[in-house]
Amino acid sequence: MNARRAIAQDPVIRQIAGGEETAWINPNCLPFAATDPLCQLVVSDADIADAEQRLRRFAPFIAKRFPETASSGGIIESPTLAIPRMQERLEETYGCRIPGKLLMKLDSHLPIAGSVKARGGIYEVLKHAEDLAIAAGRLTLEDDYAILAEEDMRAFFGRYTVQVGSTGNLGLSIGISSAALGFRVKVHMSADAKQWKKDLLRSKGVEVIEYADDYSRAVAEGRRQSDEDPMSHFVDDERSVDLFLGYAVAAGRLKSQLDEMGLTVDRDHPLLVYLPAGVGGAPGGVSYGLKRIFKDDVHCFFTEPTQCPSVLLGIATGLYERANVHAFGLTGITEADGLACASPSGFVTRIMSPLLSGEFTVSDGRLYDDLRLLYDAEKLQIEPSSCAGFAGPRGLLHYADSRRYCEEHGLDEKRLSNALQIVWATGGLLVPEEIRRSYLATYL
16 A cells, blocks of 8 residues: 555544544554564564573673663663643643553663663664674683673774664663773764754764665665674664564563552453664664563553654554655654654564554653643653653543544553553653753653
C-alpha cells in the first residue's frame, strides 16, 4: 500500500497525514500465543538471558570506569516510581480520566548516557568489545572484566573504530561507552541533533560528523564509511539485533522492581506501557521483552510526534522501512530530536507488527506543556521527546478507537481501576542546566 492509497482508504491515516493528534489501534495485533513461535526464532528468551549475563560480566568494568554506577555494582538501571501528582495534574489540565496507578520508568536518569539508549547502545558496544577481546585471546568468560579498564586493553581497542548514525541520544550512548573502552569513535549526526549533545561528545574525544540532512542520511553515510574500513564496527539503529537485545533486558528488571513495590500484573491488574518512538529500536526492544514476560497482560503503545510518526506509518501501511513521513505530506521536523526519524526500522516494525497495541501522536507544543506539568507536579525534568509518553495515559479514554480497544481486550472499568500505567521516560539526565531552563520557558 502506497502513501496516497493509505490516505484515501484509512480515515486515521488521513488524520495523521493532516498532522492531527490521534490514536491508532493496530488491527494486526495478535494474542501472544499466536506470535510466540515465530518471535522465538528471531529473538529468543535464551538470547535475552544471555544479554543479561553479559551485562553482569561487564559490571566490574562499568563500576571501575564509571564511579556513578558503583552503588549498583556496575549495573546500569533506573528507578520506577509512582507519579500521583502528575496523574492529578494531567486530569485537571486536559479534562481526562486516567484510571489505575500512573508510574514513570526513569530511563531519563540512566547513568552514563542519561537515556534509554544506555541500554541498547552500551550493550552493543560491550558485546563488540567482548567479541574482539576473546577472539584475540585477551579475555575469557571467567576473567574479572575489570581488566578491560587497564591501559594495555585500551591500547588494544584503540586499533578499532566504532561508528553510529544518530539524532542525539544513541550517539551519546555509543560515543561515551566506546571512548571509555578506548575505541576510536565517529558519530554521524543529523541536522535534528542538539548542539549540546555534539559538544558533549567532542569533549569525550569523539569525532562528530554533522549533516544538513535528516537521520536517514546520517545513518546511510555512517554505514557506508564503516563498511569501507575493516577495523570499524557500525552500530546500526535500523537493523541491529544486539541493540534490540540490550533494550529487551529492561523488561525483566522492571518486573523485579514491580515485585519489590508489591505491584501485581495479571489479567485483573493489567499493565499499559507508553514508549516514545523514533526509529523504533528502543521501544521495540523494551516492548518485546515485556510481551515475553507478561504476555497478554501487558499492552504496549508507542507515542510519536504528529510531524514524524514513522513507526506508526510503517506498521499501519505494511511499508515498514519503506515508509517515509514526507510521502504522507509531513515535514519530519520536530522539537523531539530523539524521535526525528523520517523512516522506521524494518526489523522492529516487522517484529512488532503483531505485538504492538497501537500508537498515540502528540504535537510539539504538548511536549513542552507536559514537561512543565511534570516539573511543577513532581519536580522531575526530562527532555521534551521523553514527554511524548504522556500522550498515552491522557489519550487512552479520550479517543473512540482506544476506548474500543479497551472494550475488546477486557479492559473494563474494574480492571482499568486496578491497572498500572507506565510512561517510559527516555532521556534527560545530561541536559545542561541552561537548556533545562529554556525548556521550561518554551511555549509553542
